[in-house]
Amino acid sequence: MQRQLPGLKTVVLFMATLLLPNPLLSASPDKHDWKPQAEKNSIKTWTKKVAGSKYRAVRGETTLQASVAQLVAVINDAEACKEWADLCADSFVQEQLSPREAYIYTLNDMPWPVKDREVLAHVKWHRDGQTVRMLSNAVDGRIDGKQGAIRIQNATARWAFTASNNAQTHAIFEIHMDPNGAIPGWLLNRLVLKSPFNTLTSLEKQAGKAKYANSKLPF
Numbered sequence: 001m002q003r004q005l006p007g008l009k010t011v012v013l014f015m016a017t018l019l020l021p022n023p024l025l026s027a028s029p030d031k032h033d034w035k036p037q038a039e040k041n042s043i044k045t046w047t048k049k050v051a052g053s054k055y056r057a058v059r060g061e062t063t064l065q066a067s068v069a070q071l072v073a074v075i076n077d078a079e080a081c082k083e084w085a086d087l088c089a090d091s092f093v094q095e096q097l098s099p100r101e102a103y104i105y106t107l108n109d110m111p112w113p114v115k116d117r118e119v120l121a122h123v124k125w126h127r128d129g130q131t132v133r134m135l136s137n138a139v140d141g142r143i144d145g146k147q148g149a150i151r152i153q154n155a156t157a158r159w160a161f162t163a164s165n166n167a168q169t170h171a172i173f174e175i176h177m178d179p180n181g182a183i184p185g186w187l188l189n190r191l192v193l194k195s196p197f198n199t200l201t202s203l204e205k206q207a208g209k210a211k212y213a214n215s216k217l218p219f
Contacts, residue, residue: 060196084206
């Protein structure tokens, strides 16, 4: 069933749901053209050039004080994204296919004068031993778009969570954005470089809320 988008004065998109062609979450960054960029509060970031794009792919990596189940629960709680996700003000599950698979809509407010972006993502979870991975691909159709927003048609996002010691989780977050329209490369790259720090820090804080304390993996 399709849902008409609600009217919003301010709409934003969680940038983790945007483009990442041919990511390598399971690999060491320095072996695949990733260049170190910064380290802050134990969060390390890398970037790499993407063939045919003027925008760089970005990778963030850290250890979070939360269980894998708590982190998965936060990301699956689409409507709560405005509580923690970098720039997010609205998101919802358009269709839940199974505990492992769903279509999730998110909307984005880029800094003036850039037009808003929106994306409908086909999200899949995979579990491999102590590691849980999320793959999110943008799809077209299925839902009416927000007037004035530009639809992202080719987008992928990935997360990887690996259980560590003492209820800690090693987390990897990668994004590459190709915004389907006029956004200055310098502006987009500046925003994306901040996203891993903001997203990973806020994710850990959100996972510590009481409502996620007893979370169990749904798959």
